[in-house]
Amino acid sequence: MKLNLINSPLKADLELIEKELEKSIHSDIDLLQEASIQLLKAGGKRIRPIFVLLCAKFGTYDIHNVKNTAIALELIHMASLVHDDVIDEADLRRGRPTISYTWNDRVAMYTGDYMLARSLDYMTNIEDPMAHRILAKAIVEVCKGEIEQIKDKYRFDQNIRDYLRRIKRKTALLIAVSCELGAVSAGADEKTYRILYRFGYCIGMSYQIIDDILDFTATEETLGKPAGEDLRQGNITLPALYAMEDTQLRERIFKIRENIDTKEMEQIITHIKNSDAIEKSYDLSQKYLNKALVLLNDLPANPAKKMLQDIAKYIGKRKY
Amino acid sequence: MKLNLINSPLKADLELIEKELEKSIHSDIDLLQEASIQLLKAGGKRIRPIFVLLCAKFGTYDIHNVKNTAIALELIHMASLVHDDVIDEADLRRGRPTISYTWNDRVAMYTGDYMLARSLDYMTNIEDPMAHRILAKAIVEVCKGEIEQIKDKYRFDQNIRDYLRRIKRKTALLIAVSCELGAVSAGADEKTYRILYRFGYCIGMSYQIIDDILDFTATEETLGKPAGEDLRQGNITLPALYAMEDTQLRERIFKIRENIDTKEMEQIITHIKNSDAIEKSYDLSQKYLNKALVLLNDLPANPAKKMLQDIAKYIGKRKY
Numbered sequence: 001m002k003l004n005l006i007n008s009p010l011k012a013d014l015e016l017i018e019k020e021l022e023k024s025i026h027s028d029i030d031l032l033q034e035a036s037i038q039l040l041k042a043g044g045k046r047i048r049p050i051f052v053l054l055c056a057k058f059g060t061y062d063i064h065n066v067k068n069t070a071i072a073l074e075l076i077h078m079a080s081l082v083h084d085d086v087i088d089e090a091d092l093r094r095g096r097p098t099i100s101y102t103w104n105d106r107v108a109m110y111t112g113d114y115m116l117a118r119s120l121d122y123m124t125n126i127e128d129p130m131a132h133r134i135l136a137k138a139i140v141e142v143c144k145g146e147i148e149q150i151k152d153k154y155r156f157d158q159n160i161r162d163y164l165r166r167i168k169r170k171t172a173l174l175i176a177v178s179c180e181l182g183a184v185s186a187g188a189d190e191k192t193y194r195i196l197y198r199f200g201y202c203i204g205m206s207y208q209i210i211d212d213i214l215d216f217t218a219t220e221e222t223l224g225k226p227a228g229e230d231l232r233q234g235n236i237t238l239p240a241l242y243a244m245e246d247t248q249l250r251e252r253i254f255k256i257r258e259n260i261d262t263k264e265m266e267q268i269i270t271h272i273k274n275s276d277a278i279e280k281s282y283d284l285s286q287k288y289l290n291k292a293l294v295l296l297n298d299l300p301a302n303p304a305k306k307m308l309q310d311i312a313k314y315i316g317k318r319k320y
Numbered sequence: 321m322k323l324n325l326i327n328s329p330l331k332a333d334l335e336l337i338e339k340e341l342e343k344s345i346h347s348d349i350d351l352l353q354e355a356s357i358q359l360l361k362a363g364g365k366r367i368r369p370i371f372v373l374l375c376a377k378f379g380t381y382d383i384h385n386v387k388n389t390a391i392a393l394e395l396i397h398m399a400s401l402v403h404d405d406v407i408d409e410a411d412l413r414r415g416r417p418t419i420s421y422t423w424n425d426r427v428a429m430y431t432g433d434y435m436l437a438r439s440l441d442y443m444t445n446i447e448d449p450m451a452h453r454i455l456a457k458a459i460v461e462v463c464k465g466e467i468e469q470i471k472d473k474y475r476f477d478q479n480i481r482d483y484l485r486r487i488k489r490k491t492a493l494l495i496a497v498s499c500e501l502g503a504v505s506a507g508a509d510e511k512t513y514r515i516l517y518r519f520g521y522c523i524g525m526s527y528q529i530i531d532d533i534l535d536f537t538a539t540e541e542t543l544g545k546p547a548g549e550d551l552r553q554g555n556i557t558l559p560a561l562y563a564m565e566d567t568q569l570r571e572r573i574f575k576i577r578e579n580i581d582t583k584e585m586e587q588i589i590t591h592i593k594n595s596d597a598i599e600k601s602y603d604l605s606q607k608y609l610n611k612a613l614v615l616l617n618d619l620p621a622n623p624a625k626k627m628l629q630d631i632a633k634y635i636g637k638r639k640y
Binding site: 027029031032083086087105106109110113114116117118120121123124127129132133135136137139140142143144146147148150151 | 425460
C-alpha cells in the first residue's frame with residue numbers, strides 16, 4: 001500500500017501544491033535555486049500538506065486559502081531537514097547527497113534560512129493571528145529539539161521519557177500543527193481543531209517510532225543509508241533504549257563512541273535487530289496509533305475522516 | 321557624541337527592552353543559553369529597537385505593545401549576525417569571539433535559528449496581518465542578501481549598483497522595516513509609515529556606507545579587527561569600488577585572492593585609505609542622509625521627529 005494511492009481524492013490539490021512548492025523556492029540566485037530544487041526533487045511523502053488539506057475538510061475547504069498553510073508547513077519541514085543534515089553531518093538523505101555534502105554547510109545553512117523565510121511569506125496569507133502564534137511556538141520548539149538532539153548524543157543514561165520528548169519536537173509537533181492549522185485556516189471550530197492537534201501528535205509519535213525501528217530493520221537499499229546509522233551517530237532511539245534492558249547489551253552499548261570498531265558496532269546492531277526491542281517499539285507505536293484512531297471517533301463522519309483513518313493504518317504497516 | 325545620550329527620553333523604555341531581550345533568549349538548554357547571552361552581551365547599538373520606538377511615537381504609543389516589534393527586530397538582526405559570521409568564517413565580532421569561533425558553525429547555526437524563532441514568537445503579539453507580511457518579505461530579502469554576498473565575493477567587475485543592492489538587503493531593509501513596523505504597530509496612518517519606511521531605508525544605506533568606510537579608516541582597536549578586513553575577505557565595498565576608478569590600483573585590486581601576499585594587501589589598503597575614494601564614499605553617504613532629513617519634513621512636528629533628525633546627524637559623524 002502506497003500513501004499516494006489512498007490519497008487519490010486529493011490528487012488534483014496535491015499536484016497543485018507540488019507545483020506551488022516549486023514556485024515557492026524559485027530564486028534568481030542560481031546556487032540557491034539549484035540547492036532548493038535538489039531538495040524538493042528528493043521527494044518526501046508530503047505528509048504535512050496531506051494532513052493540512054484533510055483537516056481543512058473539517059471546516060470550509062478552499063484550496064486557494066489552505067494551500068498557503070500546506071506549503072508553509074512543508075517548507076518549514078524541508079528547512080529543518082537541511083539544517084538537521086548540517087548538525088548530523090549527514091552525506092545522504094533518502095539515498096541522495098545532502099546539500100551540505102554537494103556544496104557545504106554554509107550553503108545548507110542559508111538554503112534552510114531561505115526556505116524558512118519563504119514559508120513565513122506564505123503564512124502571511126493566513127489572516128487569523130492565532131495561526132501565526134501556533135506556528136511560531138512550534139518553530140521555537142523544533143529549534144530547541146534540534147539542539148537537544150545534539151546534547152543527548154552518546155548520552156546512554158537517558159530514558160524513554162527523554163526520547164519521547166525529543167521525537168515530539170523533532171516530528172510529532174509539526175504534524176500536530178499541520179492538522180491543527182489545516183482546520184484553523186479553514187475556520188473549523190475549537191473542539192475540532194483541538195482533537196485534530198492531538199490526532200496529529202499521536203500520528204507523529206507513531207510515525208517517528210517506526211522511522212527509528214526501520215533504521216534498524218530495513219535494508220540499506222530501502223533506507224538509502226546503512227542500517228543502524230542512528231546508533232552509529234550516537235542518536236539513541238527507542239529500540240536501543242529497550243535493548244538496554246538486557247544488562248549485557250547495555251554495557252556494550254554504553255561503550256559506543258564515534259570511533260568504535262566496525263565489527264563490534266555491526267554485532268550490536270544485529271543484536272538489537274533480533275531482540276524483542278523491535279517488537280516492544282512496534283507496540284508503543286501501535287499504542288499511539290490506536291489513540292489517534294480513538295480521537296477520530298469524536299469527529300463528524302466525512303470522507304476526510306475515513307482518509308485520516310486510512311493514513312493512520314498505513315503508518316502502522318509502512319516498510320520504508 | 322554617543323548614540324545613547326541623544327536617546328535619553330527613551331531611556332526607561334530601552335532598559336525595559338534590554339531586560340526583555342535577555343528574557344527572550346532564555347533557554348533551559350545550557351549551551352543555547354550561553355551562546356545567546358554571549359551574543360547579547362557583545363552589545364550593539366540597538367539601533368533597530370530605537371527606531372521602532374521612535375517611529376511608534378507617530379501613532380498611539382504603548383510600550384507594552386510596541387516592545388514586541390522592537391524585540392522581534394533586534395532578534396532577527398542578531399540571528400542574521402550569527403549566520404553571517406558562519407558565512408564569513410569570522411572569528412571576531414565587535415572585538416569578541418563569535419559563536420562559530422567559541423563553539424562551532426553548527427552551534428552558531430542553531431543559535432541563529434532559535435533567535436529567529438523567538439523573534440517570530442514575539443511578533444505574533446502584533447495582530448495586524450500587514451505587519452507580518454512586511455516582516456516576512458523583509459526576511460526573504462535578507463536571506464537572499466546573505467547569499468548574494470557570497471556570490472559577489474572576489475567578483476571585482478561589479479559596479480556601484482551591485483553594491484547598493486547588496487547593502488540594501490544587508491542593512492537598509494531591516495532598518496526601514498523597523499521604522500515602518502514601529503509606526504504600523506502603533507496604528508499610524510499609511511502616509512506616515514510609508515515616509516518612515518523611506519526614511520529608514522536612507523538612514524540604513526548611509527549607515528552601512530559609513531560602516532564600510534570605517535572598515536578602512538578606523539583603528540584596529542576601534543574596529544575589534546584589523547582595518548581593511550572586508551577587502552581581505554573579498555567583500556568589495558564602496559571605497560574599493562571608487563578606488564578602482566584609478567586604473568593602476570584597479571589592476572592590483574583585481575589580483576586580490578584569498579592567499580594574497582600580506583605586504584601587497586597592506587599597501588592596497590593604505591592606498592585606498594589615502595585616496596579620494598573615502599571622500600567620495602562619505603559624499604554618497606551624506607546624500608542618503610540629506611534625503612532622510614528631507615523626508616522628515618513631511619511628518620508632523622513632535623519630539624520623536626527631533627530625535628530622528630539627531631540620529632540622522634549622529635550617523636553622519638560617527639567614528640565607530
